[in-house]
Every structure is written in C-alpha cells, then in structure tokens.
Amino acid sequence: MITLIGTNLAKKGLVFTFNGGAKKCESCRFKNVCLNLEKGRKYEIVDVRRVTHKCSVHKDNRVQTVEVKPATIRTAIASKKAYHGSTIIFRSQDCDEECENYDICHPEGLYDDDTCKIEEIGPKLSCKCSNDLTEVILSH
Numbered sequence: 802m803i804t805l806i807g808t809n810l811a812k813k814g815l816v817f818t819f820n821g822g823a824k825k826c827e828s829c830r831f832k833n834v835c836l837n838l839e840k841g842r843k844y845e846i847v848d849v850r851r852v853t854h855k856c857s858v859h860k861d862n863r864v865q866t867v868e869v870k871p872a873t874i875r876t877a878i879a880s881k882k883a884y885h886g887s888t889i890i891f892r893s894q895d896c897d898e899e900c901e902n903y904d905i906c907h908p909e910g911l912y913d914d915d916t917c918k919i920e921e922i923g924p925k926l927s928c929k930c931s932n933d934l935t936e937v938i939l940s941h
Contacts, residue, residue: 802837802838802844802868802869802870803834803837803866803867803868803869804834804835804837804838804844804866804867804869805831805834805835805854805856805864805865805866805867806846806864806865806867807856807858807859807860807861807863807864807865808853808859808861808863808864808865809859809860809861811846811849811865811867812846812849813846813847813848813849814845814846815845815846816843816844816845816846816872817843817844817846818841818842818843818844818909818910819838819839819840819841819842819843819844820840820841821836821840822835822836822858823858825857825858826858829856831854831856831864834866835856835864838869841909841910841912842871842910843871843872843874843909843910844869844870844871844872845869845870845871845872845873846867846868846869847868847869847870848867848868849865849866849867849868850865850866850867850868851866852865852866853865853866871940871941872910873920873938873939873940874908874909874910874911874938874939874940874941875905875908875923875936875937875938876891876893876905876906876908876911876936876937876939877894877902877905877906877926877934877935877936877937878891878919878934878935878937879932879933879934879935880925880933880934880935881933883919883922883935883937884919884922885919885920885921885922886918886919887918887919888916888917888918888919889916889917889918889919889939890914890915890916890917891911891912891913891914891915891916891917891939891941892913892914893906893907893908893911893913894906894907894928894930894932894934896928896929896930896932900928900929901927902926902927902928902934905926905936906934911939911941915941916941917939917940917941918939918940918941919937919938919939920937920938920939920940921937921938922935922936922937923935923936923937923938924936
C-alpha cells in the first residue's frame with residue numbers, strides 16, 4: 802500500500818500505528834492517499850520513495866511517499882493454539898488483572914475476531930489468572 806508520512810518519519814523499517822488524520826486533512830487534496838490506512842492498525846514502512854509534498858500538519862511541513870504493509874504483532878494466545886504457520890481468530894485475553902503481560906495480552910493494532918497467521922512461537926508466559934499462554938508473533 803502507498804501512503805504519505807512526515808519526511809522525518811519516512812524510514813524503512815519504521816513501525817507506526819495509524820491514528821487517523823487531523824482536522825486540516827479534511828480539505829487536503831492528498832487525503833485519499835494520506836488517510837488510506839485503517840485507523841488503529843500498525844504498519845511497517847517497507848520502501849521510501851523520493852516524492853514529497855507540502856503539508857502543514859507535519860513538523861517539517863512535508864510528507865513523503867512510502868510503501869507500507871501491515872506490521873506483525875507480538876501477543877499471547879492459548880498455548881494449545883500455538884502452532885507455527887497456523888491461522889487463528891484472535892481474541893485478547895479475558896482477565897481483570899493488570900500484570901507484566903497485560904500489554905502483550907491486549908496488543909495495540911489487533912482487534913478481537915481478526916484472522917491472523919502465527920509467524921513465530923515464543924516462550925510460555927506466566928499468568929496471574931492461571932491461563933496457559935504462549936507468546937507469539939502474528940500477521941494479519
């Protein structure tokens with residue numbers, strides 16, 4: 802996917818969360834290219850192109866054309882579902898307690914019912930709620 806990002810952010814490998822546009826973006830002629838990503842999702846820049854445009858929203862008043870792909874996301878899933886290469890329906894962990902794994906169990910960029918592929922299997926995680934969890938890297 803092609804989009805625009807501030808020139809100071811346009812670096813191959815940068816992972817960012819798209820949070821939507823500013824009020825100024827509504828009247829911009831580039832809004833269909835700049836705001837074409839899904840709000841709340843994480844993306845990785847895979848290529849930086851030379852083309853830049855003026856933009857009053859960004860710090861250096863310019864945006865650069867970049868190619869992005871959905872970023873992989875580190876999370877926790879039930880250990881019995883943790884098989885490399887398999888496809889799962891993501892569900893964040895159902896727990897009331899905040900612990901050292903809370904951010905992993907409730908990752909930014911994934912929503913419940915997302916279809917994801919398990920790219921990597923990590924270690925088993927300890928859980929205050931006694932869930933049997935394994936850390937994984939998912940793509941969607």
